[in-house]
Amino acid sequence: MKVKKISIKAGDLLVYLFAVVLVMAGFLGVYVMGAKSDSSSVVVEVDGREVYSTRIYDGMKPVEFRVDVGDGRHNIVLITYEEVRIKQADCPDQLCVKWGAIRYPGQAIICLPHRVVVKIIGRQEESPEVDDIAS
Amino acid sequence: LQGCTKAGVKEYKKDLFALNTWVNIRIYAGKEGPEILDKAVGRIQEIENRMSVTIQDSEVSLINSNAGKQPMRVHDDTFEVIEKALEYSSLSNGVFDITIYPIVKLWGITSEHPKVPTDAEIQEKLRFVGYGNVILNKENKTVYLQKEGMGIDLGAIAKGYAADEVARVLKEEGVAHALINMGGNVVAIGGKPNGQPWRIGIQDPRSDGVQRHIAVVEVMDGSVVSSGDYERYNVEVYRKTGKRYHHIFDPSTGYPASSGLMATTVVAPYSIDADALSTIIFVMGPEKGLELVNQMEGVDAMVITLEKKIYTSQGFEKKLFVTDEEYEVQP
Numbered sequence: 204m205k206v207k208k209i210s211i212k213a214g215d216l217l218v219y220l221f222a223v224v225l226v227m228a229g230f231l232g233v234y235v236m237g238a239k240s241d242s243s244s245v246v247v248e249v250d251g252r253e254v255y256s257t258r259i260y261d262g263m264k265p266v267e268f269r270v271d272v273g274d275g276r277h278n279i280v281l282i283t284y285e286e287v288r289i290k291q292a293d294c295p296d297q298l299c300v301k302w303g304a305i306r307y308p309g310q311a312i313i314c315l316p317h318r319v320v321v322k323i324i325g326r327q328e329e330s331p332e333v334d335d336i337a338s
Numbered sequence: 339l340q341g342c343t344k345a346g347v348k349e350y351k352k353d354l355f356a357l358n359t360w361v362n363i364r365i366y367a368g369k370e371g372p373e374i375l376d377k378a379v380g381r382i383q384e385i386e387n388r389m390s391v392t393i394q395d396s397e398v399s400l401i402n403s404n405a406g407k408q409p410m411r412v413h414d415d416t417f418e419v420i421e422k423a424l425e426y427s428s429l430s431n432g433v434f435d436i437t438i439y440p441i442v443k444l445w446g447i448t449s450e451h452p453k454v455p456t457d458a459e460i461q462e463k464l465r466f467v468g469y470g471n472v473i474l475n476k477e478n479k480t481v482y483l484q485k486e487g488m489g490i491d492l493g494a495i496a497k498g499y500a501a502d503e504v505a506r507v508l509k510e511e512g513v514a515h516a517l518i519n520m521g522g523n524v525v526a527i528g529g530k531p532n533g534q535p536w537r538i539g540i541q542d543p544r545s546d547g548v549q550r551h552i553a554v555v556e557v558m559d560g561s562v563v564s565s566g567d568y569e570r571y572n573v574e575v576y577r578k579t580g581k582r583y584h585h586i587f588d589p590s591t592g593y594p595a596s597s598g599l600m601a602t603t604v605v606a607p608y609s610i611d612a613d614a615l616s617t618i619i620f621v622m623g624p625e626k627g628l629e630l631v632n633q634m635e636g637v638d639a640m641v642i643t644l645e646k647k648i649y650t651s652q653g654f655e656k657k658l659f660v661t662d663e664e665y666e667v668q669p
Contacts, residue, residue, distance in 0.1 A: 250355060251355065295450055296448075333551055
């Protein structure tokens with residue numbers, strides 16, 4: 204088998220180096236911004252198993268995620284920078300849809316019939332008004 | 339006095355589906371935190387596998403399938419919970435009754451296909467309801483349902499028991515600050531790590547599913563449990579007619595209890611008591627229910643009437659902070 208020799212010219216090398224620096228700067232920039240803003244993410248679980256997660260950041264495009272729980276059953280999660288909600292579902296009680304929006308780390312939406320949880324993870328606020336709710 | 343947080347103590351959390359509800363555990367512990375949480379989860383699953391009526395080979399399911407046939411030997415856990423349930427049955431003159439299961443199944447409020455049964459169907463199933471036909475044998479740890487067709491459902495008490503057991507496991511492991519939420523049954527161990535009490539919100543029964551509170555109670559070591567017509571109900575019928583067929587049944591009628599209340603909350607040292615009592619008060623109604631609680635040591639309660647008026651047991655109004663002016667505490 205013939206091996207093709209790869210020759211790198213000085214000019215090419217410069218371009219490669221530049222590219223590497225750009226990528227690194229990109230990572231660094233994201234990292235710094237993430238640390239500066241209240242970096243939080245949304246995690247979707249089905250019966251304790253993570254099926255989706257995404258970071259929330261200023262200027263992000265709204266995301267719609269369809270959770271398939273088998274037998275064609277589903278929940279559709281709408282994630283925007285401001286809030287997270289379950290937009291539509293075919294569960295019998297519809298409680299997850301009625302749950303409304305969650306906005307802060309520590310909050311979660313539960314769909315009991317589908318065993319789906321949508322939660323916001325991140326640094327919790329200093330002192331929430333209540334620690335938990337008896338419902 | 340400053341609440342002391344020991345060095346290296348961190349917050350650890352765990353959540354899971356168990357006992358047909360959503361469970362949250364938050365503890366403050368050293369680096370052994372995750373193992374402690376695993377032990378707590380193991381205990382919950384043990385209880386679920388023994389007491390869930392939706393698990394086919396659970397002890398409760400075996401008791402039910404052997405109704406009218408033979409007594410079934412059960413684990414101490416199951417025996418203890420059934421014994422406690424029967425105590426609450428006689429205390430409440432049958433208002434609390436685990437043999438309501440045939441009625442629960444008939445309505446199927448939490449099932450895939452809820453329905454509104456005919457009066458004849460309800461009367462037919464009511465024949466099998468009656469805690470007097472549950473026979474316990476303390477020595478052999480057996481449970482026997484005397485009539486074929488009977489069935490028990492520990493749904494109104496098992497979550498409370500499980501929450502207490504989680505608290506016991508955590509304390510045994512040296513946890514001094516924790517908050518357990520088992521589908522709305524809240525149990526606090528100690529206060530917050532900073533020494534302040536835990537602040538527990540009382541769910542707004544008319545928020546249409548949105549998690550929001552209308553009042554706050556502060557708790558150190560104890561349980562807060564709410565029950566109401568808003569938790570689980572036949573959504574389809576509600577949408578069409580506005581009538582709320584909910585999951586708390588009156589054993590004397592076979593229909594969802596209608597005592598003029600939409601919610602009750604009980605604060606007690608143990609969650610098993612708070613769980614049973616929140617149901618009992620809901621079925622009994624405001625006057626009889628609060629009177630019962632007033633006779634009990636260390637138990638507080640509040641009810642919300644269909645007119646959004648709050649009534650409390652003696653002295654509880656001073657510990658309750660109402661945060662929604664739509665709801666008024668009555669003298």
